[in-house]
Amino acid sequence: MRADAAPRPLFGQPFAWLVLAVVLAMVPLAGWLLQSGWAWTRIHPAVNAMLNGAATIFLVAGGIAIRKRKLAFHRLCMLAAFTASTVFLTSYLVRFATTGAHRYAGSGGDKSFYLVLLGTHTVLAAAAVPLILRALWLAWHDRRPQHRRIARWAYPIWLYVSVTGVAVYVLLYHVGPSLT
Numbered sequence: 001m002r003a004d005a006a007p008r009p010l011f012g013q014p015f016a017w018l019v020l021a022v023v024l025a026m027v028p029l030a031g032w033l034l035q036s037g038w039a040w041t042r043i044h045p046a047v048n049a050m051l052n053g054a055a056t057i058f059l060v061a062g063g064i065a066i067r068k069r070k071l072a073f074h075r076l077c078m079l080a081a082f083t084a085s086t087v088f089l090t091s092y093l094v095r096f097a098t099t100g101a102h103r104y105a106g107s108g109g110d111k112s113f114y115l116v117l118l119g120t121h122t123v124l125a126a127a128a129v130p131l132i133l134r135a136l137w138l139a140w141h142d143r144r145p146q147h148r149r150i151a152r153w154a155y156p157i158w159l160y161v162s163v164t165g166v167a168v169y170v171l172l173y174h175v176g177p178s179l180t
Contacts, residue, residue, distance in 0.1 A: 014070075014073055015073055015076040015077065015080075018057070018058070018061055018077070018080075019080070021057075022054050022057055022058075026050050026054065029046075029050060030047070030050070033046055033047070041099055042173070044091070044095050044099075045095065045102075045169055045172075045173055046169070046173070047091065048088055048091050048092050048095065048165075048169065049165065049166050049169035049170070051084050051085075051087055051088035051091065052084075052085075052088055052162050052163075052165035052166050052169070053162075053166050054080075054084040055081045055084035055085045055088065055158075055162045056159065056162040056163055056166070058077045058078070058080040058081035058084060059077070059078075059081045059155070059158060059159050059162060060159070061073075061077045062074050062077030062078045062081060063155060063159070065077055075139070078136070078139070081158070081162075082132065082136060085132075085158070085162070088165070102172060104118075104171070104172055104176045105176035105177045105179065105180045106171075106175065106176040106179040106180065107179075107180075110171075110175065110176070110179060111176075113171075114168075114171045114172070114176065117164055117167060117168060117171070118168055120160075120164065121160075121161060121164040121165065121167075121168055124157050124160055124161050125161045125165075127157060128154065128157045128158050128161050131150060131153055131154035131157060131158075132154050132158055134150050134154070135147055135150045135151045135154045135155075138150060139151075
């Protein structure tokens, strides 16, 4: 931006529009959850799925931004994805510590599919954490060549983990119980 150029208003920024869209999608859903009469033990996993969904949206937007060489937008999207993923992980660990592991209610082929999805999700989630942290550290220190090399692995793994996190929620809490 030129020194004499006026700064763009907040909603003249693409990232602000993206955040607004995510919030406009999540707030009514959160409101519905709170009005549903469900116990917190049922609402909490849905909130975690929403956080994974938000991370997915920011990851996709960040991926598109970097392909278009919009570095500032990419940086904001990736920081937002990291924030959503960090809040998710913290929330998930609290949920796991308070309610333990939850078993899939279905059986047969759907259970096999669920277990394969959960297994790949879990293994790649564990692998993603150090990759993501390293990629962010390299980007923060403006070590772009090294950042690009690790991001080629970290980005698709992180995206897969975010998408499958939502899928695991849907299967575990909605599909499985409806099949029994």
